[in-house]
Amino acid sequence: EAGVAQSPRYKIIEKRQSVAFWCNPISGHATLYWYQQILGQGPKLLIQFQNNGVVDDSQLPKDRFSAERLKGVDSTLKIQPAKLEDSAVYLCASSPIDSLNEKLFFGSGTQLSVL
Amino acid sequence: GESVGLHLPTLSVQEGDNSIINCAYSNSASDYFIWYKQESGKGPQFIIDIRSNMDKRQGQRVTVLLNKTVKHLSLQIAATQPGDSAVYFCAENFGNEKLTFGTGTRLTIIP
Numbered sequence: 553e554a555g556v557a558q559s560p561r562y563k564i565i566e567k568r569q570s571v572a573f574w575c576n577p578i579s580g581h582a583t584l585y586w587y588q589q590i591l592g593q594g595p596k597l598l599i600q601f602q603n604n605g606v607v608d609d610s611q612l613p614k615d616r617f618s619a620e621r622l623k624g625v626d627s628t629l630k631i632q633p634a635k636l637e638d639s640a641v642y643l644c645a646s647s648p649i650d651s652l653n654e655k656l657f658f659g660s661g662t663q664l665s666v667l
Numbered sequence: 668g669e670s671v672g673l674h675l676p677t678l679s680v681q682e683g684d685n686s687i688i689n690c691a692y693s694n695s696a697s698d699y700f701i702w703y704k705q706e707s708g709k710g711p712q713f714i715i716d717i718r719s720n721m722d723k724r725q726g727q728r729v730t731v732l733l734n735k736t737v738k739h740l741s742l743q744i745a746a747t748q749p750g751d752s753a754v755y756f757c758a759e760n761f762g763n764e765k766l767t768f769g770t771g772t773r774l775t776i777i778p
Contacts, residue, residue, distance in 0.1 A: 556710070592675055594756050596768070608765055654760075656713070
């Protein structure tokens with residue numbers, strides 16, 4: 553079974569530039585999550601989708617971050633404009649409908665450096 | 668289990684010994700707990716989970732213990748191997764709300 557796919561693996565940008573990350577979850581998983589992991593910390597949930605609807609975006613900085621999952625499969629997370637403090641690993645995860653917010657399957661993440 | 672800083676607690680264990688990683692969680696109402704292993708450059712990988720109606724659960728070489736009285740969770744790894752070197756995170760939730768991850772513990776296996 554293929555795992556959660558993310559791209560790119562690394563991204564370096566200057567502050568105030570924009571950046572986008574892509575995620576393709578495990579086939580059949582209805583729930584998709586984007587987490588931010590700052591160096592030395594645990595992952596923090598940014599946004600959670602169930603199919604193509606948003607379940608929880610309470611911790612998403614909506615003035616600069618946006619995410620979509622238009623067809624209920626893959627998803628894109630965008631930052632515009634980026635700030636220095638956005639430097640982190642952005643992890644995508646997915647889970648089947650019967651294990652909401654339980655056993656999540658994570659991708660390898662995109663490491664973002666904002667200079 | 669909230670993230671509290673930039674410096675990970677560390678634990679060094681001799682290869683073949685048992686290791687115990689501890690986690691203090693924050694919400695007394697949490698009813699689901701999970702341990703993840705994260706190797707360098709990879710995403711977190713599921714190890715074992717436990718619900719609040721249990722106090723112990725065993726997997727292959729791993730055991731999770733839950734003490735709800737003192738809000739403490741531990742992960743025991745038997746006969747540690749070099750491949751066990753990683754950062755280990757506990758996470759909790761209540762009522763299928765979002766998982767809250769702890770800061771993590773870096774486990775180093777000494778050959």
